[in-house]
Amino acid sequence: MEPVAIVGVGMTEIMDNHLASNYADLVFEASQKALADAGMTIDQVDNVITISNDFFDGRTISSMAVMDACGSYDKNVSTVEGDGTFGAFYALMRVLSGSYETCLVCAHHKGSEGVMSLITNAMFDPIYERSLGIDAITSAALQARVYMERYGVSEEECALVSVKNHGNAFKNQVAQLPLKLTVEEVMASPYISDPLKLLDCSPVSDGASALILASKSRARQITEKPVWVKGVAHCCDAFHLGDRDLSSTRALEEAARKAYAMAGISDPGREIDVVELYDAFSYMELMWLEGLGFCERGEGGKLTSSGETAMDGRLPVNPSGGCLSGNPVVVAGLNRIIECALQVRGDAGEHQVEGVRTAIAHGINGPCGQSHCVWIMGGEA
Amino acid sequence: MAEKRKDLIKISSGEAEQPFRWSAGADGSKFLTEIRDHKRFMGIKCPKCGKVYVPIRRVCGPCYVEMEELVPVSDEGSIVTYTVVQFGFVDPSTGKQKPVPYCYAVIHLDGSDSYILHFVDETDPEKLKIGARVKAVFEDDDKRTGSLLDIKHFALLDQTG
Numbered sequence: 001m002e003p004v005a006i007v008g009v010g011m012t013e014i015m016d017n018h019l020a021s022n023y024a025d026l027v028f029e030a031s032q033k034a035l036a037d038a039g040m041t042i043d044q045v046d047n048v049i050t051i052s053n054d055f056f057d058g059r060t061i062s063s064m065a066v067m068d069a070c071g072s073y074d075k076n077v078s079t080v081e082g083d084g085t086f087g088a089f090y091a092l093m094r095v096l097s098g099s100y101e102t103c104l105v106c107a108h109h110k111g112s113e114g115v116m117s118l119i120t121n122a123m124f125d126p127i128y129e130r131s132l133g134i135d136a137i138t139s140a141a142l143q144a145r146v147y148m149e150r151y152g153v154s155e156e157e158c159a160l161v162s163v164k165n166h167g168n169a170f171k172n173q174v175a176q177l178p179l180k181l182t183v184e185e186v187m188a189s190p191y192i193s194d195p196l197k198l199l200d201c202s203p204v205s206d207g208a209s210a211l212i213l214a215s216k217s218r219a220r221q222i223t224e225k226p227v228w229v230k231g232v233a234h235c236c237d238a239f240h241l242g243d244r245d246l247s248s249t250r251a252l253e254e255a256a257r258k259a260y261a262m263a264g265i266s267d268p269g270r271e272i273d274v275v276e277l278y279d280a281f282s283y284m285e286l287m288w289l290e291g292l293g294f295c296e297r298g299e300g301g302k303l304t305s306s307g308e309t310a311m312d313g314r315l316p317v318n319p320s321g322g323c324l325s326g327n328p329v330v331v332a333g334l335n336r337i338i339e340c341a342l343q344v345r346g347d348a349g350e351h352q353v354e355g356v357r358t359a360i361a362h363g364i365n366g367p368c369g370q371s372h373c374v375w376i377m378g379g380e381a
Numbered sequence: 382m383a384e385k386r387k388d389l390i391k392i393s394s395g396e397a398e399q400p401f402r403w404s405a406g407a408d409g410s411k412f413l414t415e416i417r418d419h420k421r422f423m424g425i426k427c428p429k430c431g432k433v434y435v436p437i438r439r440v441c442g443p444c445y446v447e448m449e450e451l452v453p454v455s456d457e458g459s460i461v462t463y464t465v466v467q468f469g470f471v472d473p474s475t476g477k478q479k480p481v482p483y484c485y486a487v488i489h490l491d492g493s494d495s496y497i498l499h500f501v502d503e504t505d506p507e508k509l510k511i512g513a514r515v516k517a518v519f520e521d522d523d524k525r526t527g528s529l530l531d532i533k534h535f536a537l538l539d540q541t542g
Contacts, residue, residue, distance in 0.1 A: 192468045
């Protein structure tokens, strides 16, 4: 793959309610920050990708409503409805096409304005699933149970993810929910949909973020610290929950296999320095670690208990605090990429992991991780 | 938590709805009609891999071939996974809070190779388990309308006998 780099990033603070900002205000703030980070003006941006979800926004063509805010006036602007990792993938394709040298990617989300369970219920099949009232949390609970039972993963091992990630969030200035927790406190939180307890679930969040991709020649002109995309792939499993083995991570394994091959990585456990993955629920961090090949299937809990995924461990996972500490849906995956870019640059601030050369970001789309997108980034082209 | 600010205005979407009338398609209609009129489940078999899908649909995803052969599937099966919901979610079919607790399960009907999702009328953690046997309980004859809710729920079968 022709080298493409991330040359600028920007995130709003993740909050439970950005009451004083509408969607466009959040997008404007994030895109302004990304431009400032890159030292670019909007005139130097060739084209724009927006990422949003119409149901969350409560309006159709939600992406078009923010075009002024992201500087796409008189530009080619296109849209991805889905997680930010997939939107950034589309932006990458555009730069790789050779038609564009730079692409601004903006994602926005305000969970505070709708009813999350009704909106996430609407992702299910209207004939066979939706009328039952299933939503993001209850479907995740079905996945958590079959995964945990199949591999003998305990609720305490999942709780430890929540303890770790909420703890990491204290060092991340944009995180919504830093919490000092113990496993016992997570275990004592009420069941929402068993085996998921309140503190196993990510919060409802508002936020926006943006990043700028540039071709090899432009990237070197723009910044002294380009973050190069080394490998990227996505893969999708069946839509109907009933057509899937919910304890399986086959789509993630396939996406990771392709991304590692592209990046020339043969031993991810040794070659990856930091991981930012989509932990919408605590058990997901364990499942996705396994799917990414950092341990055998069912061993994610042991890897976490051993301390290896802690901030000071061999393989820090979600040093930002992850989605558990702030989950603006669709923005969340783009934030995983941005956090990795900051880690590679050495600009992650208080939650900087020492000596990061290669980082991996991961996003999901669809119920229970139907589709996975894996990004591998590094400091050298 | 952000302070309540009186200088900021919020606009409500009001009571208006966005009603839809989704086609179940010829295959979905056949599946739902069998439940409504005969209280039985119908699956469809892939000519290439032999997998039997419930509900009926046109295409086998992995093989990407058209399916035609309908095969009857049992109204009994086993629990693949389940959850007892404790939180008062709004029921999209009524717009009202659904009383808690209640149980969702992924169910493997005997004779099929895919699963369906439905309610199980049990919330006792001692009785629920993966692999437990269940049987469909249908709405009364005069109440079935051709929807997935023509199945009231699945009931645990007594395993002692």
